[in-house]
Amino acid sequence: MKLHIIIFLTLALLLLLGACGNPAPTISPINETAGAPLPVHTAASDIASTATPEPKTLTVFAAASLTNAFSDIGKAFEAANPGVNVKFNFGGSQALRTQIEQGAQADVFASANTREMDALVTDGLVPADSAKIFLTNQLVVILPAKNPAGLSTLADLSKPGLKLVLAAKEVPVGNYALQVLDKLDAVLNTGYKNKVLANVVSYENDVKQVVAKILLGEADAGIVYLSDTITAPDLIKIVIPSENNVVARYPLAALSHAKNSALAQAFIAYVMSADGQTILHKWGFLPVN
């Protein structure tokens, strides 16, 4: 009799293991709308969503810079569509792209650059020509409120001995920052870019880490998105003139293997709508045109 129980339990365990194995493994912790890291996508949530014929949970992978804006949009979308639950996974776009490539289950992907989106199109994970640019963003230099290094101009960033924090070049904002430095190198004295890069003390994984290091006052300056300064009004900004700035274009698309593509399309339509754009504008993003 005891043996039967054991066999039953073993089979149940193996089934569970099979169930976890079926949908490709999710590597990322998925953040709830509030932003608290939660290791969702366990076996339980997968089983729950496959058991329901019409899944009402929408999983959105979005660039770290969108954290606040998309959390708001998620709440508004849920309010407009009762019974729908939007889950977010915020991170560096390059990390999200890798997670999706490795089989993470997502319905919608919002990237901070077209490179990561194009990579998913090449992989066949996003239908060709389906991605829409839904906002633009620009870069800005931020300094701690106390401005420990006494910086005031873009040229000051090349002063030796500064502690500068950038995002890694794999991260969209890190790549944009290098483009800005290239442009500034052309107008300021030559060698500007190399002098600035010599001051870099850390290359962070996503833009929010850069903001955190400046907010804590651990570094003298960082290069982030203009939208990041909305949540950190105490920071000092050094504006980068638009002729030396870049226009970061954010694409948005439903994934080919989205569990509920109708819901995914509805979410994208909401982001593009006047309501969605108003929320994005509130969080410091610029319209497409």
Add this chain to the structure above:
Amino acid sequence: MRQRRLLTHNIVSTNSQTVWLFVVPGLLLVLLLGLPLLALFLRAFTSDFLTYALSETALAALKLSLVTSLISVIISLLVGTPLAYILARWDFPGRAALELLVDLPVVLPPSVAGLALLIAFGRQGIFGIWLAAIGISLPFTTAAVVIAQTFVSAPLFVRSARIGFAGIDPQLEEAAHVEGATQWQLFSQVMFPLAGRALISGAILAWTRALGEFGATILFAGNLEGTTQTMPLAIYLGFERNLNVAVVLSVVLVLVSIILLGVMRKLDKEQPK
């Protein structure tokens, strides 16, 4: 040894049905632990292993990891051994609380450790301000990597050393006292040699932990190749840049860990008595 074999055999023959009670769940765990590592090795050796293992990023990270983890182990030995000795052999008020404090970093999430270090010893940190006053800024330096590693790994060493010291027969201590030995003589001539194996195995355990340190390092020390980018950081970033680099670096780290654990097991087995 002989006795143990007989015992196992006995269980199998008397009630072969309940064997599954142990084998099946045990096997599941073995699969869970073994399959990911197997996959890592299969993936690493089908790709261009040496090219990635000998890349500039990989070598810089490996060198930095080895140097910083060795320094942190030496620090653990120098300051952890006296502390372990105090905790094991002396009786004083607050000892239990002190033991708890020393054990805590073992169970703390590394991100908590990193944040705590940054808030304490960062440039604007509560104690970091004093350091800044004398011109020392820890974050983003190799020293910060060593501090982060020591924070998470020294408790493992202290724990092992404490158990080693506590296991020594109290009569030896009494005998030494009767002979008129000082605390230092007692420690250096009796306790230290007897607890030697516990110290070494604790040091190796701390070393492997320091090698694998990630969360506290990336928060407190940041990420810069050659200065603060250790193996685990290079693996994490390599994962997004080029999965092959990350896989190969992972395998190198697993191999180093296997060697260290192997040495530790050998030491444990050779233990007299």
